[in-house]
Amino acid sequence: MRTILATASPLRRIFPLRQGARRCFSTSQNLQATWGFIGLGRMGYPMARNLRSKLPADDILFVQDINKAATSQFLEENPTGVRVAESAREVAEKAEIVVTSLPEPQHVSGVYRQMLEPATLLKEGMTQERLFIDCSTIDIKTSRSVAELARSTGQGTFVDAPMSGGVVGAQAGTLTFMIGAAPEDVERVTRVLSMMGRKVIHLGPQGSGLAGKLANNYLLALNNIATAEAMNMGIRWGLDPKALAGMLNISTGRCWPSEVNNPVPGVIEGSPASRGYEGGFGVALANKDLKLAIQAAKEAGVKLALGDTAKALYDEVEKADNCKGRDFSVVYRYLGGKE
Structure with a gap:
């Protein structure tokens, strides 16, 4: 590389x-x-x-x-x-x-x-x-x-x-x-x-650029869901959202959705979540890339444990009236996260 x-x-x-x-x-x-x-x-x-x-x-x-x-x-x-x-x-x-x-x-x-x-x-x-x-x-x-x-x-x-x-x-x-x-x-x-x-x-x-991009966006889509779940989990256990995010971002759970595009409103100033989930990486686009990665993986005989489950969730998020057209971090809202 x-x-x-x-x-x-x-x-x-x-x-x-x-x-x-x-x-x-x-x-x-x-x-x-x-x-x-x-x-x-x-x-x-x-x-x-x-x-x-x-x-x-x-x-x-x-x-x-x-x-x-x-x-x-x-x-x-x-x-x-x-x-x-x-x-x-x-x-x-x-x-x-x-x-x-x-x-x-x-x-x-x-x-x-x-x-x-x-x-x-x-x-x-x-x-x-x-x-x-x-x-x-x-x-x-x-x-x-x-x-x-x-x-x-x-x-x-x-x-x-x-x-x-x-x-x-x-x-x-x-x-x-x-x-x-x-x-x-x-x-x-x-x-x-x-x-x-x-x-x-x-x-x-030729083809390697897309292979890298799809692998990255597959991981991003999964990390986004996991971050939304972990933040929702900690907040419902009584943790302060910013304190929880700060801990995650100096620990092994750190990832782009936790550090840069945190799904909880108010945690990251100027993030899509803090703007009503407007702008950013649309949930439909995130789901499109996830589906492309799953398709390419299956064509190559790669066994996936989480891909289809994640795709099913994004399919539901896309259809939800209060989530459709929003940044993909809106998964947090779909999961019932406190805003």
Whole structure:
């Protein structure tokens, strides 16, 4: 595993271009002139904005989303060097590096088929392969099928690069990316992701980034439930919530849900729990990632003791009127925790 600290400053060209010459793929000295970003959702929108802000002014970023209001707003807020593409195919035809951030596996599969079929993307004047970087959190099987489509048609290199850090990290440009890529592609991919995040962790060949992300989010989903149960338990035994959390966070029970995203209102100032469980990591998204991890584990023959039980609980939480649409720490409320 390689962890690379990403630089926040934009890459700069060293060799000047002849006037009128078309800039192509980056070498170690040059930046590419055309970029693409597909998926301007809660994560993708600020990521694309950060990418545009780090690019030289005369580079062009093509953006595309089925939500026309999102693309119109993006163009209005970022008028310099931005073009709105009518389709994913147009992005692939015009951009030399394409970043995608999409909700579900079927969206990733559909978008990449639009981009890669028919296999007639032009390569004229390109010094390196077209690069596709998918930052979506999807199942490993779908990601590998898309990678094979790109490879078998000879139209580019596909890398999985799911991210961690949430909407706040996307807005601040402090995301951590977990990438699955061939060693020779790591530097190039890192240079792109450095404009949208702080760290890039190379976990192995294509698919490895998603494997790491799903393993992490599986553990996160379970820790969130366990923390909610433990806090509820201690409070009902008469313990002060802040004292209990403080003890846990210097003891062996310490974890991200206990220390950073504690589910009890008032324990952590500014946390989702202290804001009525608004914002944060939505319970539906947490459950989606948990289901993807369970699916991938079963496909690999991994025995799970807690996954299905946790999934059943999150299914119930998603449906509860006072929990639906909230941060996943709202599990504490569903369990009857004192607020």
